[in-house]
Amino acid sequence: MVHLSACALGVMRDERALFKDLTLTVGTGQLCRIEGPNGSGKTTLLRVLCGLISDYDGGVCWQGTPIEKARHAYAAALVYLGHRTGVKMALTPIENLQAFWGLSGYPTSDLDERCWRALDAVGLVAFADLPVGQLSAGQQRRVALARLHLREVPLWLLDEPFTAVDQSGVLQLETWIRAHCERGGAVVLTSHQPLVELKPDLCVCLDGQGGHRVVT
Numbered sequence: 222m223v224h225l226s227a228c229a230l231g232v233m234r235d236e237r238a239l240f241k242d243l244t245l246t247v248g249t250g251q252l253c254r255i256e257g258p259n260g261s262g263k264t265t266l267l268r269v270l271c272g273l274i275s276d277y278d279g280g281v282c283w284q285g286t287p288i289e290k291a292r293h294a295y296a297a298a299l300v301y302l303g304h305r306t307g308v309k310m311a312l313t314p315i316e317n318l319q320a321f322w323g324l325s326g327y328p329t330s331d332l333d334e335r336c337w338r339a340l341d342a343v344g345l346v347a348f349a350d351l352p353v354g355q356l357s358a359g360q361q362r363r364v365a366l367a368r369l370h371l372r373e374v375p376l377w378l379l380d381e382p383f384t385a386v387d388q389s390g391v392l393q394l395e396t397w398i399r400a401h402c403e404r405g406g407a408v409v410l411t412s413h414q415p416l417v418e419l420k421p422d423l424c425v426c427l428d429g430q431g432g433h434r435v436v437t
């Protein structure tokens with residue numbers, strides 16, 4: 222079950238409101254898309270929802286509990302993929318996944334199997350032993366996306382996940398997102414590209430002037 226709610230969110234940057242009084246709820250099986258022009262605050266909103274930013278008005282609750290009070294449970298329940306890939310260029314894809322897993326503090330008994338399965342899902346098995354710095358931009362993004370396959374968690378928070386991904390990769394990622402929602406998860410994403418086959422259940426449209434609409 223997923224119940225992510227945000228109430229009366231507001232963020233100021235350089236004396237400018239990126240958004241204010243923004244309220245939304247994302248539930249089981251739902252896909253939420255955050256839209257808006259460059260600089261309108263999409264990444265900022267996603268980071269607020271993740272709990273990575275603390276200087277904001279309003280509140281975010283996970284399963285009805287403020288995220289500040291449910292920090293461990295919330296961290297264990299989500300995967301956040303940032304705008305940057307967050308992968309280490311000197312490490313191989315496998316080492317990156319192992320490092321990500323290690324930082325997350327999960328048990329390591331079946332780690333190798335999980336990493337290979339995740340790399341297989343993103344089509345990178347043949348590149349498993351190359352430093353990520355030698356991979357293309359799209360392949361580097363795929364290393365980041367492999368994290369989605371390491372472990373089943375209910376909530377995916379994805380900032381521009383389609384960046385640098387080729388056409389078949391976009392369709393594949395859309396399939397993963399749909400399957401995740403059908404399994405009872407939920408996804409919040411930002412994307413400049415139009416979604417090809419996915420239809421969001423709700424859109425948060427930031428207008429770049431401090432205003433917004435939540436469209437269901």
Ligand SMILES: Nc1ncnc2c1ncn2[C@@H]1O[C@H](COP(=O)(O)OP(=O)(O)OP(=O)(O)O)[C@@H](O)[C@H]1O
Nearest residue numbers: 234235239257258259260261262263264265266304
């Ligand atoms: N920590 C910060 N301190 C000051 N200003 C910031 C900070 N983080 C973001 N901003 C500003 O807030 C605005 C919104 O940034 P944000 O990255 O959320 O926009 P975005 O909608 O994701 O943009 P893009 O579509 O270009 O990725 C920008 O003008 C940015 O400069």
